[in-house]
Amino acid sequence: MQTATTLDVLRTSIAKLRENGARIGLVPTMGALHEGHLTLIRRAREECDSVVASIFVNPTQFGPNEDLDAYPRQLAEDAAMLEAEGCAFLWAPEPQEMYPDGFVTSISVSGVSEGLCGAARPGHFDGVATVVNKLFNQVAPDMAFFGEKDFQQLAVIRAMARDLDLTRPHVHSIVGVPTVRESDGLAMSSRNRYLSEGDRAAATTLPQSMKTAIARIEDGEPVAPVLAALEGELLQAGFASVDYAVLADSASLAPLERLSGSPARLLVAARIGTTRLIDNMAVCA
Known part of the structure; x- marks a missing residue:
């Protein structure tokens, strides 16, 4: 090389x-x-x-x-x-x-x-x-x-x-x-090395809660309360704050209040310890 x-x-x-x-x-x-x-x-x-x-x-x-x-x-x-x-x-x-x-x-x-x-x-x-x-x-x-x-x-x-x-x-x-993930589902990131042992364990709540939220949205539940529940789960798990949890159009990234038939994405950013984690997953319209 x-x-x-x-x-x-x-x-x-x-x-x-x-x-x-x-x-x-x-x-x-x-x-x-x-x-x-x-x-x-x-x-x-x-x-x-x-x-x-x-x-x-x-x-x-x-x-x-x-x-x-x-x-x-x-x-x-x-x-x-x-x-x-x-x-x-x-x-x-x-x-x-x-x-x-x-x-x-x-x-x-x-x-x-x-x-x-x-x-x-x-x-x-x-x-x-x-x-x-x-x-x-x-x-x-x-x-x-x-x-x-x-x-x-x-x-x-x-x-x-x-x-x-x-x-x-x-x-x-x-x-x-596509995103490469650890065996427990956490998205690989250079910033994962900043996580303490306890924060690293708690961080797995992020992909798990996102999958749960996506299943509920795809089943037709209203988006706003599903996203509120996702934020609550993260805070309860030990995240210090949630910068955003948004359902968005995959192309424009415009926020969606409901699935519209176009490809959508669930995007989340949250802070745990001193580390800011981001993740996103596709949502079937």
């Missing part, structure tokens, strides 16, 4: 990958890799000739009171995991390489970036859209792969690609890969 930390080296290396018409897949990450990330690499390898992974802890998507400095950084370990999975190239720039002196541009995606995590983390999705757009321009992949666990992020990236007429990758070649 080759590694680049500067844009000049990246561009030269990508050009060599393309010499034989290789189909390139990109897997953007912030490192601290786990099985969820490796699943993205495997999916990309299935559909592309060469896989490029990026590791960049993006400062512009962290708020002033968030965990940028504490975010785990383990580049050597991550690189070894990527190489073992057959990743062809690692793009691991420093912040100064991604945001040189004088950088003043930001991309804002209205609609899908508002509400949900966008309401709790002002400016977060501007940072996500900007850095992903830069990654797309730098690597020019044929396809890009993202986990559905960050469902709002995926919607923002697809909207950006559509609105800016991106061709590498085109909006339809931005692939959402």
Whole structure:
């Protein structure tokens, strides 16, 4: 596996990958890799000739009171995991390489970036859209792969690609890969490592309560009381607060008061201990 930390080296290396018409897949990450990330690499390898992974802890998507400095950084370990999975190239720039002196541009995606995590983390999705757009321009992949666990992020990236007429990758070649879960149902996340033993055990209430709520909604029960019950179950289990529990249209992420026949999603964000967990699951219309 080759590694680049500067844009000049990246561009030269990508050009060599393309010499034989290789189909390139990109897997953007912030490192601290786990099985969820490796699943993205495997999916990309299935559909592309060469896989490029990026590791960049993006400062512009962290708020002033968030965990940028504490975010785990383990580049050597991550690189070894990527190489073992057959990743062809690692793009691991420093912040100064991604945001040189004088950088003043930001991309804002209205609609899908508002509400949900966008309401709790002002400016977060501007940072996500900007850095992903830069990654797309730098690597020019044929396809890009993202986990559905960050469902709002995926919607923002697809909207950006559509609105800016991106061709590498085109909006339809931005692939959402289903969430990878622990054996007890908790969605895999780099932030799970912050959970204490007791909080980790209690956190399993999140996916369990979501499944119960989905079954009730699909059986025709009114949405509002079902979501209120879900929030109550989380608080009773030891969660400190629930940022949101929303039934939303899968495409627009507009909140739904009832199933409308279109694909829907249950999205939840809740805090336990010092950790904010997010999760989402499909709801059959």
